[in-house]
Every structure is written in structure tokens, then in C-alpha cells.
Amino acid sequence: MSRELPREEKATIRKLVTKWCANYDKECGCLPLDCDCYMLGKCWTGAFCRYFREAVLPLDPVLEAALTQDGPAPETRICPVCGRVFLPDRRTRYCSSACAKAARLKKQRGYMRKYRG
Ligand SMILES: [Zn+2]
Numbered sequence: 764m765s766r767e768l769p770r771e772e773k774a775t776i777r778k779l780v781t782k783w784c785a786n787y788d789k790e791c792g793c794l795p796l797d798c799d800c801y802m803l804g805k806c807w808t809g810a811f812c813r814y815f816r817e818a819v820l821p822l823d824p825v826l827e828a829a830l831t832q833d834g835p836a837p838e839t840r841i842c843p844v845c846g847r848v849f850l851p852d853r854r855t856r857y858c859s860s861a862c863a864k865a866a867r868l869k870k871q872r873g874y875m876r877k878y879r880g
Contacts, residue, residue: 765809775826776802776815783819824850 768776780787780802791814801812808830810818820827822876828848830869840851842858849858857863 767807772826772829773806775823776805779819779823779826780815783822784815785818786814806874821850843844 780800781789784800785800786794786796788794791797792803793801802815805811811830820830827850840856841848842856842862842863843858847858851872855863857866
């Protein structure tokens with residue numbers, strides 16, 4: 764399922780490409796393909812430039828989540844505390860340290876209840 768990219772997302776993509784894409788050149792466009800950057804002409808979600816998807820898009824986790832929301836990408840996780848979809852950093856189970864703390868407290872309370880009888 765693809766949707767049209769709103770102007771803000773296109774602007775963000777353009778910013779990411781021109782700033783971070785190692786294959787992008789202001790004069791030539793996409794260097795390896797020797798043509799205009801595929802991502803800059805993009806108006807719909809769906810297939811993205813592979814380099815962009817893997818190396819550039821993760822620099823903006825919010826945009827990445829927005830572009831992949833048609834189905835959670837395999838690397839996204841759902842926070843068991845607040846239910847938010849997030850991009851795990853290493854092996855985190857929670858979206859934020861606040862949620863990790865909340866989960867830890869809840870677990871501790873659970874243990875206390877158990878051992879108190
Ligand atoms: Zn959370």
C-alpha cells in the first residue's frame with residue numbers, strides 16, 4: 764500500500780538526501796546511477812532507494828516511522844509500557860528510559876507483592 768508523500772515529508776527527504784547521502788552530488792545527482800536522485804523525484808511511498816532506506820532514512824527516525832507505517836518494519840518494536848512504536852537502540856525493550864524505569868518499578872512491585880504473600 765502506498766500513499767502520496769505530503770510536501771513536508773518530501774522536503775525532509777530532500778534535506779536528508781542533499782545533506783547526508785554519500786551518493787548525491789549537487790551537480791550530477793545520483794553519482795552511481797549517473798542520473799537525477801531517485802528520492803528527490805519521489806511523490807509516493809513504496810519502493811525507496813536502497814541506500815537511502817538503509818543509510819540515510821534512519822537519521823530521521825520519525826520520518827522513517829512515518830514512511831514505514833503501512834506495516835511495522837521488522838526493526839521497529841512496540842513498547843510494552845506505552846504501546847508506542849519505536850526504533851530499538853541496541854537491545855532496548857522500551858521506547859524510552861522513562862518507560863524502562865516504569866517497567867522496572869512495576870516488576871519490583873510485582874515481586875514484593877508475591878513475596879509478601
Ligand atoms: Zn514506552
